[in-house]
């Protein structure tokens with residue numbers, strides 16, 4: 001892991017992975033494509049990850065299967081990326097896009113041409129041209145007032161399924177109102193995004209995307225009717241309830257036993 005040597009965090013550190021991800025975000029911030037608000041959002045995500053137990057739960061896995069099946073069935077799936085996503089999992093996003101035939105589009109809450117250009121450059125170095133850049137033809141998502149309403153006319157605007165991660169609630173709502181099916185990766189099961197999406201994967205994006213790549217390998221060769229069955233038997237409300245119950249149960253057990261959390 002030569003890439004991580006620059007961060008000089010000893011591998012033996014009990015929170016090694018968490019610290020690496022923080023360093024990656026801090027580097028993205030220094031390089032000017034992660035915004036300070038993105039760092040705050042990550043901290044909020046980490047807090048929920050602590051409560052979940054920093055692992056992929058069964059309900060989250062179930063949501064991933066439904067999400068990948070949804071993407072494989074879609075005609076025009078798009079993965080929407082922002083600064084945090086680019087800093088944390090750019091390579092894995094490229095792999096997932098390849099396996100699900102999805103386009104990648106940059107969409108930013110705090111859009112500036114410079115940030116868009118830097119994020120596009122990260123993906124270009126990985127061999128992929130992203131949609132939603134200033135050179136791209138941009139259309140408008142109705143009902144959104146911020147710069148996020150600018151989307152690619154060839155991408156999110158005409159997509160049937162959109163995967164969003166670390167996303168704000170009102171954009172998720174606006175995409176739903178446009179008739180898009182929305183898959184969200186969000187550690188907060190109570191957020192508006194989590195409650196508005198069609199499929200919510202309550203997991204850390206750093207665990208979820210690698211897992212979804214494996215699931216895509218598994219489901220790619222399955223017939224459409226099997227994929228349709230996975231999607232139709234999925235219930236997002238029930239999944240969110242299961243995650244909240246998981247957190248309650250875990251905290252009750254911890255309170256009772258006072259075990260070491262780490």
Ligand code: ATP
Nearest residue numbers: 041042045166168169186187188191192193204205
């Ligand atoms: P909402 O607008 O949906 O009600 P919010 O305003 O709390 O939620 P935003 O800042 O709009 O949150 O979006 C960021 C979301 O991303 C948060 O819900 C946060 O928990 C989640 N998040 C942050 N880091 C990660 C991560 N590494 N993996 C998955 N989710 C994350």
Ligand code: MG
Nearest residue numbers: 167168169170
């Ligand atoms: Mg928000």
